[in-house]
Amino acid sequence: MFGGVNRALREAKAWMTGSLLVAALVIPGVANAQDVRLPVSASFSILGDLVRAVGGDRIDLTTLVGPDQDAHVYEPTPADIGKLTATKVFFINGLGFEGWMPRLRKASHYTGRVVEVTEGLKPRTTRDQGKLVTDPHMFQDPALAKAMVTRIRDALTEADPAGKTYYAERAKNYELALDDLITWARKQLAPISPTRRVVLTSHDAFGYLGERFDIRFLAPEGVSTESEASARDVAKLIRVIRTTGVKAVFMENITNPRLIERIAHDAKVQVDGKLYSDALSQNQEASTYLQLFQHNIRAIAAAMKDDR
Numbered sequence: 001m002f003g004g005v006n007r008a009l010r011e012a013k014a015w016m017t018g019s020l021l022v023a024a025l026v027i028p029g030v031a032n033a034q035d036v037r038l039p040v041s042a043s044f045s046i047l048g049d050l051v052r053a054v055g056g057d058r059i060d061l062t063t064l065v066g067p068d069q070d071a072h073v074y075e076p077t078p079a080d081i082g083k084l085t086a087t088k089v090f091f092i093n094g095l096g097f098e099g100w101m102p103r104l105r106k107a108s109h110y111t112g113r114v115v116e117v118t119e120g121l122k123p124r125t126t127r128d129q130g131k132l133v134t135d136p137h138m139f140q141d142p143a144l145a146k147a148m149v150t151r152i153r154d155a156l157t158e159a160d161p162a163g164k165t166y167y168a169e170r171a172k173n174y175e176l177a178l179d180d181l182i183t184w185a186r187k188q189l190a191p192i193s194p195t196r197r198v199v200l201t202s203h204d205a206f207g208y209l210g211e212r213f214d215i216r217f218l219a220p221e222g223v224s225t226e227s228e229a230s231a232r233d234v235a236k237l238i239r240v241i242r243t244t245g246v247k248a249v250f251m252e253n254i255t256n257p258r259l260i261e262r263i264a265h266d267a268k269v270q271v272d273g274k275l276y277s278d279a280l281s282q283n284q285e286a287s288t289y290l291q292l293f294q295h296n297i298r299a300i301a302a303a304m305k306d307d308r
């Protein structure tokens with residue numbers, strides 16, 4: 001597996017030496033080490049952003065499931081498989097988040113290294129249609145995102161040892177940014193009383209965020225958007241909304257808003273807007289993970305306030 005990476009790096013270095021010579025003859029000083037970027041891929045946009053945060057200019061990143069797209073129900077295209085095959089390291093979330101991964105691996109005969117960024121981290125479990133299931137949405141907790149960044153740093157360093165210091169420095173800076181974000185989020189949420197800390201969204205994507213910041217998230221759909229909410233679950237949820245008096249109700253950028261709109265209508269509550277769950281946004285509101293997190297915290301803090 002690494003033989004392939006090392007060979008590619010050797011070839012890349014040989015090519016770079018060649019291009020430096022050409023550059024020296026033609027346009028002196030233009031070529032540099034960044035001409036030879038490590039080709040890597042990520043399964044979905046949020047993970048892609050974390051990989052870019054660490055890899056910076058040393059990587060050439062391909063992301064399969066783009067902004068505002070649902071990674072649970074994605075279907076790999078032949079073009080995606082072609083792009084993936086050309087990369088040396090493939091970062092995935094794991095924990096069943098990418099339900100299509102077995103099919104993709106079979107179709108692509110991928111020979112690079114597959115890095116599961118949640119490997120070794122303890123996942124939370126939750127009830128989904130009566131069964132105990134693993135929640136794959138670890139990336140919604142910035143403290144766990146830090147651990148993912150460490151894994152990304154290590155995998156990039158292994159594939160591209162010359163970039164060790166570069167990756168280490170970028171990972172460190174990003175982890176500090178995540179620490180600042182956690183402190184900021186605690187301040188935003190501090191004034192909200194325990195009884196108001198309930199939020200309704202489409203699918204069960206915010207369990208880790210809820211555990212980190214003491215917020216209870218309700219959702220008609222389970223940990224994957226693949227299964228539809230049953231009429232019984234929806235009726236039960238409407239009763240819960242009425243009895244708990246939940247005020248914070250949100251759509252998600254990756255799911256159809258109709259179910260939430262119907263529930264809000266039946267429970268006589270207002271929809272507060274949109275949360276970014278399993279993907280970044282195409283607009284500027286959540287085009288990076290740091291922005292996504294800030295948007296979500298700001299939105300839920302405003303919706304849960306006592307004086308609404």
Ligand SMILES: [Zn+2]
Nearest residue numbers: 205223224278
């Ligand atoms: Zn999800």
